[in-house]
Amino acid sequence: MSNLLEMTGISKRFGSVLALDNIDFDLRAGETHALLGINGAGKSTLVKIISGVYSSDGGKILMNGVEVSIREPTDAMESGIATVQQHPELIGSLSGIENIFLGQEGAGKGLLRRVDQELIKKKTQALLARFPIEIDLSVKVENMSSVEREIVAILHALRQDNIKVLILDEPTSTLTLPEARKLFEVMETLKRSGIGIIYITHRLEEVIAIADRFTVFRDGRKIVTGAKDGSITEESLSKLMLQKELGALYPAKRPQTDADGDILLQTRSLGVEGALEDINIELRRGEIVGGFGLVGSGIEVLASALFGDRRLDHGQILLNGAVQALQTPKDALRRGIFLVPGDRKTQGLTLTKNVTFNATLAHLGRASSRWGGWLRRRKNADTVAGLLERLELRPPHLWRNATEFSGGNQQKIVLAKGLFRQADVYIFLEPTVGVDLGARSKLYDVMRSLSEHAAILVLSSDFDEVCGVADRIFCLYRGRMSIPPSFDLARDEVLDGGLVGRRQ
Structure with a gap:
């Protein structure tokens, strides 16, 4: 698989704090690459640089081998990078179609332009032809399940034909297990079309289940990039992130005694x-x-x-x-x-x-x-x-x-x-x-x-x-x-x- 995105020597400082220290990172076409690390490890800062929220203090970013300058979110979109935030902001009273093409409802210009229903239906058909996902987009978002709303947010991010890199930030945080499985099926559909997915999660079992590769950050540095294989476990990932075993996550329980509290x-x-x-x-x-x-x-x-x-x-x-x-x-x-x-x-x-x-x-x-x-x-x-x-x-x-x-x-x-x-x-x-x-x-x-x-x-x-x-x-x-x-x-x-x- 070829590299869609390459980042070399990326650094970012906030005052006296070095948030990113000479980071190299790459994303391949058709893969899910998970970013792991505790709060303050650097993964969120890296993603904000990719998506144009922050600009880096040093280093290079390449898309398909060509260096790009990403200084603001519009630069990221023009370069083919889209982000779905942890809590996507959708309008419940509008349908899935209307949410996906919000701001692109008509062919004319100006605030008073009419919504061209036929136009957005054609755009929806073209979008679902690229990404064959089973979902009824005519339903109002307020009547959709959590995973359906997440899919609408993803399709909104992919509505531009040039998008090749998709960043998903904690997409399963409010989903049940069956809903998460449905989302993973959607992600597989996107990967088959050549989309590269940067996946941010705190759920290590998801990394093992769906990630092709993972990168662990700690204290602003990249600790390791690895491919998923039989040796990768939740315990081993936890140790890389925390420098301690996963078993230490939960404190010791109270001793079993005959005397109970009030x-x-x-x-x-x-x-x-x-x-x-x-x-x-x-x-x-x-x-x-x-x-x-x-x-x-x-x-x-x-x-x-x-x-x-x-x-x-x-x-x-x-x-x-x-x-x-x-x-x-x-x-x-x-x-x-x-x-x-x-x-x-x-x-x-x-x-x-x-x-x-x-x-x-x-x-x-x-x-x-x-x-x-x-x-x-x-x-x-x-x-x-x-x-x-x-x-x-x-x-x-x-x-x-x-x-x-x-x-x-x-x-x-x-x-x-x-x-x-x-x-x-x-x-x-x-x-x-x-x-x-x-x-x-x-x-x-x-x-x-x-x-x-x-x-x-x-x-x-x-x-x-x-x-x-x-x-x-x-x-x-x-x-x-x-x-x-x-x-x-x-x-x-x-x-x-x-x-x-x-x-x-």
Whole structure:
């Protein structure tokens, strides 16, 4: 396979920080090349240089053997490079076709030009002739599945005939396993047409499943580029990225003793019409309880109900043995419950505000003076700095806006908000979506540390995560729960939908 893209001697510095140090990288026609590395390793900076967000301080970029100058995103597009971001921005009220050709709807010019439906239909037919993908693009995006929306974003990126390099940034972060498999089939179709794919992921099992080659970055340097073969495992990739074994990802579980901690939160036959039925769980001080469920299983609704953001149709929530009426999240916060939401960007953070603002937002009483209600800025900054030193925020810039941090560091800011709140019960919903291995390890350590004095509930569609971090486990399927204390769960069957067990 010939090289589509070649980069030699690429360097990038931000002030005193050398983000990329003399990097060589290449992408071949018809391959998937995975970029691996923890936050700050350099992979995101390299991709931003390829896509024209940053310009390099040194080195050369060649497309099909010809040197190109990429100083802005339009340069990348003209050179044949397109990017699909982790959370593609699509217009839900428009069809897939209309989203793909947004801005190219008519042959005329100007803001008042009419949409030429026949024109965009012809363009769609030509696009699907190049990339034969089975999808109904006449459907509104708001009615599509997650993987269908991802496919629309990919087709939007490929609508120009000259695109040969496609960058996919964490495309499976919100997909179920069957949806991810469908996306991988689409990627194979693109590869057969000669498209080269740069694939960014934190899921090492995906690298083994679909990547032809991989490159590992660490501290701004390229550690290795390798081809997939039988010797490559999740453990070996993890060691290259972290300089430690994958087994160290999860902290040690609590010792099995006869004495259990106090029950801090309990549900009795909790139900939400059409979503949950007869949910009975106990959260004790000193342990982590894990709840596994795929998208649509009810884990999101359970998190909302426990946090006062979803009305119960029947059942009860008890805190320290007393029945509670949680009408709003404010009620839950006052009673010592804190939710780390699954969507940190829209539910966990005010992205345009700085770290200190975000970390103190859930407990303004603690953040303000007793007299007059003025924010205690210096004291708050000192407190938040201590929390984020514990969480290893990188870089530790408290006055930088949340939007300027990576996904893993944004999750640390959300968790700092929970630590500042000093809750008794912490609920983590999909806690490590889009978070690299290094940040995941730190988050799991903090969960275990919190469990020494609080009750922890982890709700996740990542089966390995639930098994790795939790002391006790239950599974949700179509709103109902199963508790498998004496079962060895069959992983592949569970992930395909439903709880399947084998007696030990």
